[in-house]
Amino acid sequence: MVQRLRVRYAKRGRLRFTSHRDISRAVERAVRRADIPVAYSAGFSPHPKISYAGAAPTGVASEAEYLEIGVNRPCDPHRVRADLDASLPPGLDVLDVVEARDSGLADRLEGSAWELRLPGVDPEVAAKAVEAFVTADRVEVERLTKKGLRRFDAREAVLSLAVQEGAARAAGQEPDWPCVILRMVVRHATPAVRPDDVLTGLRLVAGFAPLSPPEVTRLAQGPLDATGEPADPFDFDRVGGNR
Amino acid sequence: MSVESLFPRLEPLLPKVQKPIQYVGGELNSTVKDWDEASVRWALMYPDAYEVGLPNQGVQILYEILNDLPDTMAERTYAVWPDLEALMRAEGVPQFTVDAHRPVRAFDVLGVSFSTELGYTNLLTALDLAGIPLEAAERTDEDPIVLAGGHAAFNPEPIAEFLDAAVLGDGEQIAIAISEVIREWKGEGSPGGRDELLMRLASTGGVYVPKFYDVEYHPDGRIMRVVPNRPGVPTRIFKHTVMDLDEWPYPKKPLVPLAETVHERFSVEIFRGCTRGCRFCQAGMITRPVRERSITTIGDMVENGIRESGFNEVGLLSLSSADHSEIGDVAKGLADRYEGTNTSLSLPSTRVDAFNIDLANEFSRNGRRSGLTFAPEGGSERMRKVINKMVTEEDLIRTVTTAYSQGWRQVKLYFMCGLPTEEDVDVLGIADLAKKVIRAGREATGSRDVRCTVSIGGFVPKPHTPFQWAAQCDHETVDRRLRELRDELRGDKEYGRAIGYRYHDGKPSIVEGLLSRGDRRVARVIRAVWEGGGRFDGWSEHFSYDRWRQAAEKALADEPVDVDWYTTREREEHEVLPWDHLDAGLDREWLWQDWQDAKGDVEVEDCRWTPCYDCGVCPTMGTEIQIGPTGKKLLPLTVI
Structure with missing residues (x-):
């Protein structure tokens, strides 16, 4: 090699x-x-x-x-x-x-930015749930992992979580079907806190339960910078230019 | 009139099901054509799960050939698992193709490839989800022609009422011909509706339209006769045979699935047909004569297939791959070409023959010597004569000795249980054979590190074979013999731990037997099973023998026949069999004589190397054996 x-x-x-x-x-x-x-x-x-x-x-x-x-x-x-x-x-x-x-x-992959599209959700309800989550100290969730049912805190790893401005269309739905977009940055930890763990957390702290499954997209992952956002993990490799 | 993609309605269901990737399509080399630009549209179905159906060669070949026609398009559809079926019913999403997620009902033809009868209930699920009436008689001009092909279509009678048509034999040319008939008929404005289209197809003599034939029965339940019920319909329907495989080098663009499937490799069919004459083997009887692909075409197809797919394994397929007249040069040529590229070659279906060890060595040059598989099929010398599997114990021991001494450590042996005239001693003979194999291996290697696995399945008599008249062995007897064999193997202190044993219980074979040799009355059983929840009968976790047994009792209550009548009953020479009007080219008298020879332990040679034994196929079908050698060799590839 x-x-x-x-x-x-x-x-x-x-x-x-x-x-x-x-x-x-x-x-x-x-x-x-x-x-x-x-x-x-x-x-x-x-x-x-x-x-x-x-x-x-x-x-x-x-x-x-x-x-x-x-x-x-x-x-x-x-x-x-x-x-x-x-x-x-x-x-x-x-x-x-x-x-x-x-x-x-x-x-170098310290954290990820995620986007969650939630069709059929009222933006105000979503905002309240996010508020409740963000202000909580700990949000204990359970998930079935390969090692069995695990209980862990889903709050600490979440560096930011917010409802994005502007409604969008969810896949497979009519254009006027409201769709809330959540954006969050999560620090990679063990056990990993995944977007669905945060959704579980939102349900636990605020009874927030969308009817349809969310469409989740990872937007970026990389080293977390001073603002708590993932930077490009290739920056290090690019020093000195591409060969 | 264009059709909308169902994907937006399907997509929200996918996060809720197992392995959603199997439903999304988008495989490398898949084709999506413009709906409105095609005048003939085929939905091709393999009636099992995607993981089994995607690698199927027949469907891949027809998919590509039909899409190669300028005015024809073909998409694929597979059986959906019960979890998605339930969601589709709840949300009103119909059966869809995976290519462009179009509704199956919108196509002109739904072509279904049946490798096994155990897919029949899945056909009903697909029809029902598609919104197509189950019974052909209830369909309208808005419904596609439901067309069956594949080996099980050589007796389509049990599903005759669900089919509009069936085709026997090789699909390449007849699929194109059917497309042409439909294109013309649609071009004329679809005169006379689906009835006229079916009539046009039937009158070619190459397409069987069940509803144009009436079946009359004797009071005791046997068939009296099968006759056309309108003029212009042939009394016999013949199978199709592609004579020059080099002219049909498909698949050229193999489908590369994202989901994991049962065969993760590029497969090339190196020849079609087999004349070894094994009496249990339906494939060997209905695919005659032998037609080889030339060494150069095989080489080109492998090279192209690897480049197009990126697969790292190549399978050389046929019914008995080591019998290709130039298999040695094929193996050596390919092994030379791909040395050092981490491309492995496999040769499924080989006979017990010392020559095959040289081949296997060629195929495993990269150092992988895991296991070799042979299929003696019968446990005793007498049994192997009955089935005409011309392999002696000496052959087998010599072959495995060579294998073990050349570094192979594991030999797998395939057998059948429940063969005609079989007695307990024939099955227990398998244990003796396995022990001798291990003894030979230990002697050859001087080591105890040799293994042998015995794999055994229940025999099912099939149409168009010499055993089509035979009584199928009841499952109680099969199960008892399999248990006794197990005890015999496990109880042996000296060899028991070196011998693995894999077997299935005998009940599914009885259902397969019912569907294989059934007639039109069996349709009621299939429908009752399906209505009772029967799905995926080829999967042991979904199969229920009790469901089949109970459905059959109810559905056949008013008939003088039952499951035993279809399965464990021996037929007389002149009884009209449900498939007698469907012609595979085999001479009925020859088949009967071969059945008599079987009972007298008389063997018959292979007509490739000995004179013709008059099975009747070549004169009936106007075909002849096509084999090499061509004398050509594979040249090394130039690497750029």
């Missing part, structure tokens, strides 16, 4: 229903189709050296997913961006590729 390439990609529209495993199969095939000289692990069943950082859950769209590909021959990141994007189905879209300068990508 002579080089590691960091890839930012989006999962959009109907492809938000891909699971993490679906994506890893699709990426492996796209890498082969794009003739990217991916390195393989040694051993009885060699695997391509592709690693994923902080994948969004099934059903959640994202503008900021990250993976890293180890290659055997130096590659031009711009070309890999174009080739890989062309080899993936529309909806899995490659947005940015840089050459890695260290091994710290996962550590």
